[in-house]
Amino acid sequence: MKLEKNLDNLKQIAPLVQYAFGKNNDLLHDDNFMSRYDHSDGYGFFNDKKLTSYIMVNKFKSEVFGHHVPMAGIGYVASYPEYRGQGHISKLMKEILKDLHDQDIPFTNLAPFSESFYRHYGFSNSIYQKEYRFSGSALRAFKLPRTGHVIRGKWNDLMVQNGVIQLYERQLHTDDERNTVIRQAWWWNRMDSYYHNRNIAVYIDADGRPISYLIYRIHGNVFLADELYSITAKGLICLLGFMGSHAGAIKEFRMILPEHSLIGELFPEQNQLHISLHPYMMSRIIDFAIMVTYMKPLQEGTFNVEVISDDQCPWNIGVWQITNQAGQVSCKQIEDGLVDYSGPITAWTQVFLGRLSMRDAVKLGLITDYRIKKLDFKKGDVSFYDYF
Template structure:
């Protein structure tokens, strides 16, 4: 059931989350937890007036190819161990998906503790991270910039903050993002306090324009680059030089960047880099017809797309006629008509919100093509990562 926001429910929520996630502090006095709770809806299952299972839902706007699309971030999925396996989470998840559909929120994201667990609810892997690990020797070719300058500070430094937000907003207006959170002020502030001791460096060019920024932490002798963004190659080199200026005190550097990052090509000795790709977020399409209208098909015309299965959101099942004409995409359900492509909702999520192309999905047997029509969707990028 959807929980009312009152002190008794809050106390029970805090107790359950504290136990399930091994937190040591009093969540009722934790600004990070409370800021998220204040901007959330909660769903819970009770047994004899005791809250035994809980799910938190935060509502965001997400950038999807130039559209500001409502999106739900699901987190704090928890049950006491003695009540697990009784189907409580399944009931709550079904209620959440029904509510999201009624509220016009067409998709949701979450960070999975188990991918197979969430696949039962129609989620698919959609967002990946690329991690670079290297020692200080790999940064020797990079120097601090000779023109322009780097400013360093905390999030409450307005000059630093303005530089970051200008660059962040600039990327969101490129219409290239396919599933990227539009960060509101409360979320920016929560990110700053959630990750302790974060620093920010912004490279300003000789004309006074912010070109790149780096959000980072130093833990012992490890330099953690949590977010690195630049609008030019020079901006990347400037911040790599800034990172290199820490070489005397740092043993290892770790950069977590978007999957499409090619920053490794700037290193003259790439064999010094350890590069790995990790699944990060899973997504779930709640309203297939609505999500189709936000996509960017590469071919014009009319295509009949079939969702063959969706246990939690049965309204998605059926044949949907997508028309792409003059850059505008429309979608309607049809009763008759030859199907061009068909697949379960999980496969369509991988194609529409993930990195999988239609051609690759067909090759993998996730999507079936019936009429040999060519159809691809613009893939776009996820340039910034958020954790729910």
Template sequence: MKLRKNADTLKQVTDLIEYAFLKNDDLTQNNTFMSRYLHSADYGIMNGDKLESYLMVTPFQSHIFSKSIQMAGIGYVASYPEYRGQGGISKLFKEVFHDLHEQNIPLSNLAPFSENFYRQYGYENTIYQKVYSFDKNALKGFKMPKKRKLLRGKWNDLEIQNYVVQLYEAQLHTKAERNTVVRPQWWWNRINEYYPYRNIVISLDENERPRGYMVYRIYNSTFHVEEMYYLDRNSAKDLLAFMASHISSRLKFKVIMPTNGLLEDVFPEQQFLNITLVSYMMSRIIDFKKIMSCMQLNRLGTFNIEVTDDQLCPWNNGVWEIEDYEGTLLCNKVEGDPDYSASINNWSKILLGELTLSRAIEAGDVHCNRNQRIEFKKGKISFYDYF
């Protein structure tokens, strides 16, 4: 059931979260928790007057190519141990998906504690991170810029803040992002408070226009770059030169980047880089028709797609005719045979993740009755958010 926001609900919610997530502090006094709580909806299973299971739903906007859609970030999924395994979480997800569908929210993202656990609710791995690890040897040869500038500060510096938001939002409007969060001001502020001691460096060109930024923290003898974005190679070199200015501190370096990023190409000696791909977030298609209307194809044409096995969002099941009309995909249910058939989980990986349709067919994730030789464009995710 959807819970009313009042003092009793807050007490019960924080008690459960503190127990389930081993938090020793009073969450009602935690600004980062309360800012999210006040912007979210609460769902819970009650046993008499006691909350036994809970999850939080936080609304966001998300960019998928040229369209901005509503997205629900799911978090704090928990039950007391004596109530686990009794179906409480399943009941909550079923109710949440129904309500989101009624509210025209077609997509949900979450950070899984167990991927298999969330697959049973239709979630699939769609968002990955590319992690670069290296030592000072990789940074030799990078020099601080002479004509361009680097501006260092913190989020509460309004000049720094404006540059970061300007670059972030400019990328959203390239119509190339896929499932990238539109960060409202309260979320920006929460991120800054949630991750303390963060510094920001802005790369400015010769005309003092922002061309890139880097958000970093130094802890545990490591220079952690938690967000890095640049518009050109010079800006990337400038940001790496700033990192190189710290090599006398005997630090290790770690940079988190988009999976399609090519930061390695900026390094003259890639042999010093250790690059890994890390799963980060899972996605769930709640409204297949709305998500399909955001997609882009490599060619014009009309074809049929079947969605199967969606027990929690049954409105997605069936055969859908997909028609490319002047760059917009029209999606309507039809009677007939599908060209391609797959579960909602696999369509999530194809439409919102890195998996291509051709590879899905080869792997047996998609049953192909007639190969139309189409591919869905992949786009990219340039920024990451954790719910």
């Protein structure tokens, strides 16, 4: 059931989340938890007036190919161990998806503790991270900028903060993002306080314009770059030079970057880099008909696609006619018509919000093609990461 925002419920939510996630502090007095709680809807299951299961839902806007699309971030999925396996989370998840559908929120994201667990609810892997690990010797070729300058500070430094937000907003206006959170002020502030001791470096060019930024942490002798973004190659090289200026005291550097990152190509000795790809977030289409209209088909024309299964959101099942004319995409359900492509909602999520092209999905047997019509969608990028 959806929970009322009152102190009695909060006093049951906090200890459940504390226990389930191994938190040692009192969440009732934790600003990080409370800021998220204050901007959330909560769903819970009670047994003899005791809250035994809980899910938090935060509502955001997400950038999807130039559209500000309502999106729900699901987190703090928790049950006491003695009540697990009784179907309580399944009931709550079904209720949440129905409520989000009624509120015209067409998709949701979450960070899974178990991918197979969330696939039962129609979620699919959609966002991946590329991790670079290397020692300071790999940065020898990069120097601090000779023109312009780097400013360094904390999030509460307004010069630093404004530089970061300008660059972040600039990327969101490229229409290339397929599932990137539009960060509100409260979320920026929470991110800063949630990740302790974060520093920020912004490269300002000779004309006073912010060109690139780096959000990073130093833990002992490990330098961790949480976010690195630049609008030019020079901006990347300048911040790599800034990282290199720490090499004397740092044993290992780690950069967490978007899957499409090619920054390794700038290193003269790429064999010094250890590069790995990790699944990060899962997504779920709640309203197929709405979600289609935000996509960018690569071919014009009319196509009939079928959602063959969706246990949690049965309104998605059926044949949908997609029309793409002059960049305008419309979608309607039809009763008759030859189907061009079909697949379960999980596969369509991978194609719309994940990294799979239609061609790859067909090759993998996730989507079935029945006719010779060619249809694919612009893939776009996820340039920034958020954790729910």
